[in-house]
Amino acid sequence: MTPEFSRNHFELLGLPVSYALDAAALERAYRDLQGRVHPDRFASASEAERRVAMQWAARANEAYRTLRNPVDRARYLLGLKGFDTGEESNTAMPPDFLLQQMEWREAVAQGRADRDEAALEGLRREIHAERGEMQSLLARALGGERNYDAGCSLVRKLRFLDKIEAEIDDALEAMAEGAHGHAMVKGRS
Amino acid sequence: MSLLQISEPGESPEPHQRRLAVGIDLGTTHSLVATVRSSSAECLPDAEGRVLLPSIVHYGAGGEAEVGYGAQARAADDPANTVVSVKRFMGRGVADVAKYGALPYRFVDAPGMVAIETAAGLRSPVQVSADILKALRVRAEESLGGELHGAVVTVPAYFDDSQRQATKDAARLAGLNVLRLLNEPTAAAIAYGLDNASEGTFAIFDLGGGTFDISILRLTRGVFEVLATNGDSALGGDDFDQAIAMHWRVTHGLADASGRDTRRLLAAARQVKERLTTQESADAQVTLTWGQQLHLGLTRREFVEISAPLVQRTLGPTRKALRDAKLAVSQVDGVVLVGGATRMPHLQRAVAQFFGREPLVNLDPEQVVALGAAIQANALAGNRAPGDDWLLLDVIPLSLGLETMGGLVEKVIPRNSTIPVARAQEFTTFKDGQTAMAIHVVQGERELVSDCRSLARFELRGIPPMVAGAARIAVTFQVDADGLLSVSAREKTTGVASSVVVKPSYGLTDDEVATMLRAGFEHAQADRDARALAEQRVEAEGLAAALRAALEQDGDLLSGEERAALEAGIASLDAARRGTDHRGLKAAVESLNRASESFAARRMDRSVSRALAGRRLDEVPTK
Ligand SMILES: Nc1ncnc2c1ncn2[C@@H]1O[C@H](COP(=O)(O)OP(=O)(O)OP(=O)(O)O)[C@@H](O)[C@H]1O
Ligand SMILES: [Mg+2]
Numbered sequence: 111m112t113p114e115f116s117r118n119h120f121e122l123l124g125l126p127v128s129y130a131l132d133a134a135a136l137e138r139a140y141r142d143l144q145g146r147v148h149p150d151r152f153a154s155a156s157e158a159e160r161r162v163a164m165q166w167a168a169r170a171n172e173a174y175r176t177l178r179n180p181v182d183r184a185r186y187l188l189g190l191k192g193f194d195t196g197e198e199s200n201t202a203m204p205p206d207f208l209l210q211q212m213e214w215r216e217a218v219a220q221g222r223a224d225r226d227e228a229a230l231e232g233l234r235r236e237i238h239a240e241r242g243e244m245q246s247l248l249a250r251a252l253g254g255e256r257n258y259d260a261g262c263s264l265v266r267k268l269r270f271l272d273k274i275e276a277e278i279d280d281a282l283e284a285m286a287e288g289a290h291g292h293a294m295v296k297g298r299s
Numbered sequence: 300m301s302l303l304q305i306s307e308p309g310e311s312p313e314p315h316q317r318r319l320a321v322g323i324d325l326g327t328t329h330s331l332v333a334t335v336r337s338s339s340a341e342c343l344p345d346a347e348g349r350v351l352l353p354s355i356v357h358y359g360a361g362g363e364a365e366v367g368y369g370a371q372a373r374a375a376d377d378p379a380n381t382v383v384s385v386k387r388f389m390g391r392g393v394a395d396v397a398k399y400g401a402l403p404y405r406f407v408d409a410p411g412m413v414a415i416e417t418a419a420g421l422r423s424p425v426q427v428s429a430d431i432l433k434a435l436r437v438r439a440e441e442s443l444g445g446e447l448h449g450a451v452v453t454v455p456a457y458f459d460d461s462q463r464q465a466t467k468d469a470a471r472l473a474g475l476n477v478l479r480l481l482n483e484p485t486a487a488a489i490a491y492g493l494d495n496a497s498e499g500t501f502a503i504f505d506l507g508g509g510t511f512d513i514s515i516l517r518l519t520r521g522v523f524e525v526l527a528t529n530g531d532s533a534l535g536g537d538d539f540d541q542a543i544a545m546h547w548r549v550t551h552g553l554a555d556a557s558g559r560d561t562r563r564l565l566a567a568a569r570q571v572k573e574r575l576t577t578q579e580s581a582d583a584q585v586t587l588t589w590g591q592q593l594h595l596g597l598t599r600r601e602f603v604e605i606s607a608p609l610v611q612r613t614l615g616p617t618r619k620a621l622r623d624a625k626l627a628v629s630q631v632d633g634v635v636l637v638g639g640a641t642r643m644p645h646l647q648r649a650v651a652q653f654f655g656r657e658p659l660v661n662l663d664p665e666q667v668v669a670l671g672a673a674i675q676a677n678a679l680a681g682n683r684a685p686g687d688d689w690l691l692l693d694v695i696p697l698s699l700g701l702e703t704m705g706g707l708v709e710k711v712i713p714r715n716s717t718i719p720v721a722r723a724q725e726f727t728t729f730k731d732g733q734t735a736m737a738i739h740v741v742q743g744e745r746e747l748v749s750d751c752r753s754l755a756r757f758e759l760r761g762i763p764p765m766v767a768g769a770a771r772i773a774v775t776f777q778v779d780a781d782g783l784l785s786v787s788a789r790e791k792t793t794g795v796a797s798s799v800v801v802k803p804s805y806g807l808t809d810d811e812v813a814t815m816l817r818a819g820f821e822h823a824q825a826d827r828d829a830r831a832l833a834e835q836r837v838e839a840e841g842l843a844a845a846l847r848a849a850l851e852q853d854g855d856l857l858s859g860e861e862r863a864a865l866e867a868g869i870a871s872l873d874a875a876r877r878g879t880d881h882r883g884l885k886a887a888v889e890s891l892n893r894a895s896e897s898f899a900a901r902r903m904d905r906s907v908s909r910a911l912a913g914r915r916l917d918e919v920p921t922k
Contacts, residue, residue: 141522141690142910143910144690146906146907146910147903148692148780150479150675150679150690150691150780153449153679154318154448154449154478154679156845158895158896158899161899162900162903163903164719164777164780166907167780168719168720169721171716171718171719171720172720174717279622283618
């Protein structure tokens with residue numbers, strides 16, 4: 111059986127339902143909750159209690175994971191307000207952002223082709239800075255301004271930044287692996 | 300067994316009722332058992348005072364299994380019947396074990412996992428591991444003077460679902476109540492962290508006989524939080540032995556050595572490797588089966604050179620773990636070395652160079668895992684001292700996903716998710732009128748199904764015919780605190796459901812384990828029945844007492860009817876407990892467990908609500 115989870119992630123952790131969030135309070139609340147519901151606390155209990163503990167602990171992990179990450183938290187909060195960020199369906203982006211997107215994509219491809227670690231690292235810093243800016247816009251949109259449409263659009267943009275950052279990481283990792291690939295082949299006798 | 304803790308959860312209600320609990324490090328080369336006695340953890344020695352048990356089993360023609368040093372002595376003259384490093388075969392198929400190089404066994408390709416043809420018959424790696432675990436259980440029970448309440452068994456952090464499931468099956472087959480499967484580096488961190496009262500971010504670098512793990516943990520205020528883990532479940536000291544043996548084969552022209560010679564060469568290689576830790580050069584004499592005497596030598600420089608690729612192979616996973624933890628090397632506060640193979644000086648140098656700091660080696664790298672497991676077992680058994688309050692948050696090492704169109708993997712739970720974790724993903728039908736959906740569960744990081752490990756296949760049937768894309772099938776993945784996966788699928792518009800506990804295809808059902816267990820006991824039927832009855836009585840007694848206490852404390856959560864039903868359940872359990880039918884008693888325990896589930900859920904809800912309310916009150920004055 112599945113327990114009735116009527117609380118949302120914020121309520122589960124005893125936090126106010128808002129985008130602004132005290133990271134230390136979130137962590138404290140999460141640890142308190144896990145300390146109470148974690149299966150390790152019920153390892154010698156009945157099967158029924160062990161199962162309930164597992165479900166609660168999974169729920170606590172999900173809440174913590176979602177709220178800890180600014181983009182996930184924004185998406186979740188928007189959902190609570192009845193707004194769908196539509197990241198799969200709504201790919202409409204302002205033209206200037208689209209242009210910027212294309213430039214970044216090309217830069218990643220170029221960096222990968224040239225095996226240019228410095229260029230990729232530079233690009234990553236640039237995107238990181240961009241992300242910081244967007245996140246403060248997001249905090250404003252979801253905070254005082256209550257501009258949820260703008261919030262949805264920012265989440266879509268941030269999602270794109272995530273993807274491109276992952277691409278950069280993959281390219282960098284492939285390079286690091288490649289550097290040792292020879293050694294590995296030699297080792298397989 | 301208790302349904303309710305009257306005191307804080309996790310603390311022992313009555314200190315004098317300590318439960319016997321052990322931690323077991325089931326290693327590739329050595330296994331150990333440890334326990335907490337008078338508040339400190341210690342490894343339990345055998346009659347000769349040795350704590351290490353070689354993870355070696357010799358099978359004789361009479362069907363007997365000899366474990367440990369005795370078996371080790373047989374490895375050179377009877378290699379085909381002496382199973383060494385069985386951990387490398389757990390949950391692995393014939394194609395996997397072929398990668399380990401020349402091995403002196405008669406492998407049989409059984410579904411899902413290899414088996415080995417021995418003089419005592421066909422043995423699966425699960426059975427061989429169970430023989431090792433049984434030896435340790437007996438050692439512990441003799442040393443502690445009673446039956447074990449349960450055990451924490453360690454597994455490499457990078458073990459996948461099949462390997463974990465195989466380990467748990469082996470433990471159950473050995474008659475152990477598995478309190479938890481615990482990741483080896485995490486166990487080491489517990490022993491290390493509690494011992495040194497450390498805080499900060501630590502890298503645990505664990506290179507044992509057969510496996511390599513790297514875990515990045517954060518230790519803060521009694522919480523051990525694994526941030527990321529990575530590794531290679533087929534890399535360890537054994538591979539360094541293989542590299543040396545291969546070197547000798549080439550330099551001495553021994554390409555087609557027999558099984559016995561292979562085993563002798565590997566044994567000599569290992570000796571030489573270990574001596575090179577303190578010496579500049581080492582040598583060994585090997586007498587081959589056809590009488591030839593070989594004088595084999597190696598210098599440290601040669602060893603460093605031929606094993607450099609192996610050392611390098613540890614650094615890739617290390618880099619990835621740091622990346623997943625989103626940490627730079629400089630943010631790591633300490634590096635802890637675990638596993639006998641980390642004694643090699645050139646490996647230590649490579650690790651020190653990578654992290655830019657000297658690793659910590661102040662704990663015995665061979666015992667630390669078992670000690671950590673014992674500490675965890677003690678806590679899980681409910682023997683924690685008040686105030687001895689710490690929490691462990693671990694992760695799954697490899698992503699879990701489903702096969703989608705075109706042989707691609709759709710990830711459902713990403714690697715390094717904190718467990719327990721549950722995640723659902725929605726799918727739909729792609730043909731008009733489609734009534735069944737095949738669900739293929741895989742584990743791994745690659746995009747193609749063929750590059751990942753296949754864990755299970757099942758089918759959701761009875762979907763009412765709809766147009767393509769109309770059905771909404773939610774597939775839910777649930778990973779428990781042991782890191783084991785179960786999957787269920789449900790069509791949302793109709794509620795048609797299907798579920799599996801993911802078991803590798805060799806997977807033993809509970810009944811099969813029970814049958815094997817029974818066959819393993821030499822006792823007469825009457826003895827077995829008596830033992831089962833005694834066990835069930837203890838179980839029933841605990842359940843009834845706990846439920847009564849729970850009713851007293853939280854009975855207001857139930858309607859009059861619900862309460863009456865539970866009370867009736869307790870009464871019939873009491874009646875069954877006075878009888879002698881252990882099967883009937885077991886059924887009564889199970890049914891009462893089921894009946895009390897919703898009560899358990901409501902009590903947990905209340906406990907959480909109270910904590911939340913308490914915290915709000917606490918916080919008022921500070922705001
Ligand atoms: N002094 C030493 N120098 C080099 N290697 C050593 C030394 N002592 C032990 N080893 C190696 O350490 C390995 C065994 O380590 P350990 O006992 O930690 O592994 P294990 O726990 O059995 O394996 P795993 O954790 O991989 O399952 C063997 O390969 C052994 O040869
Ligand atoms: Mg080990």
